[in-house]
Amino acid sequence: DQQVKQNSPSLSVQEGRISILNCDYTNSMFDYFLWYKKYPAEGPTFLISISSIKDKNEDGRFTVFLNKSAKHLSLHIVPSQPGDSAVYFCAASGLTNAGGTSYGKLTFGQGTILTVHP
Amino acid sequence: DGGITQSPKYLFRKEGQNVTLSCEQNLNHDAMYWYRQDPGQGLRLIYYSQIVNDFQKGDIAEGYSVSREKKESFPLTVTSAQKNPTAFYLCASSKMLGRGTGELFFGEGSRLTVL
Numbered sequence: 730d731q732q733v734k735q736n737s738p739s740l741s742v743q744e745g746r747i748s749i750l751n752c753d754y755t756n757s758m759f760d761y762f763l764w765y766k767k768y769p770a771e772g773p774t775f776l777i778s779i780s781s782i783k784d785k786n787e788d789g790r791f792t793v794f795l796n797k798s799a800k801h802l803s804l805h806i807v808p809s810q811p812g813d814s815a816v817y818f819c820a821a822s823g824l825t826n827a828g829g830t831s832y833g834k835l836t837f838g839q840g841t842i843l844t845v846h847p
Numbered sequence: 848d849g850g851i852t853q854s855p856k857y858l859f860r861k862e863g864q865n866v867t868l869s870c871e872q873n874l875n876h877d878a879m880y881w882y883r884q885d886p887g888q889g890l891r892l893i894y895y896s897q898i899v900n901d902f903q904k905g906d907i908a909e910g911y912s913v914s915r916e917k918k919e920s921f922p923l924t925v926t927s928a929q930k931n932p933t934a935f936y937l938c939a940s941s942k943m944l945g946r947g948t949g950e951l952f953f954g955e956g957s958r959l960t961v962l
Contacts, residue, residue, distance in 0.1 A: 733889065763950065772851075772937050772953030773890070818889060834880070834905065835951060837889030 732756045733821050735838035742845050748806040750841050752819030755800060759821040763835065764793060764804045767816045776817075777804070809845045816840045849874045853938050853954035860925075860932070860961050868923045868957045870938030877942065879921035880951065883907065884935040893936075896921055925959060933961045 910929025
């Protein structure tokens with residue numbers, strides 16, 4: 730059961746334009762969401778996060794939007810740069826059904842390969 | 848510099864052999880994790896540890912074992928019982944397993960290939 734889904738395996742964008750990466754989740758217990766960026770043969774690096782008490786978090790060129798009612802979040806990169814080309818993973822954590830917490834025990838989406846063309 | 852060091856970066860193993868992947872961190876983090884990445888899939892949690900001498904199974908623990916004898920170290924053993932061990936293994940750590948601390952710091956990964 731895929732609790733975090735990134736339905737677009739890949740996205741191609743022109744340099745300077747906006748990149749929008751999407752993520753859907755099914756577990757209503759998730760309340761903390763993160764985006765990671767990964768280059769080939771390297772570990773992911775943290776990009777930006779958002780708590781469920783917010784609907785937007787911005788950090789420079791990166792903005793994450795959260796729509797709790799739709800169980801959907803998106804990452805916007807503006808303007809996109811060739812160096813942004815990487816795999817982007819959406820991840821989520823929160824309370825568990827057993828009453829514990831799963832923070833740190835992130836559930837990841839499948840990833841979206843972003844290619845930014847010069 | 849503080850960080851997470853995984854070794855070896857590449858490892859080849861014959862079927863039926865156990866192999867141990869090393870993970871060391873000098874970030875003074877309490878929690879450590881092992882994830883596995885397969886092509887077209889997200890990272891899946893194998894094991895995690897919140898404190899020394901304690902660890903818990905993740906979603907795909909079968910065929911794996913871990914130990915946490917020191918805060919800085921969290922080695923993963925891929926046993927011969929793991930049916931599909933060829934994968935990219937990622938070790939991570941975080942400050943503590945609590946609300947708002949979901950940010951993980953990852954090592955560079957170890958690629959295991961079973962011949």
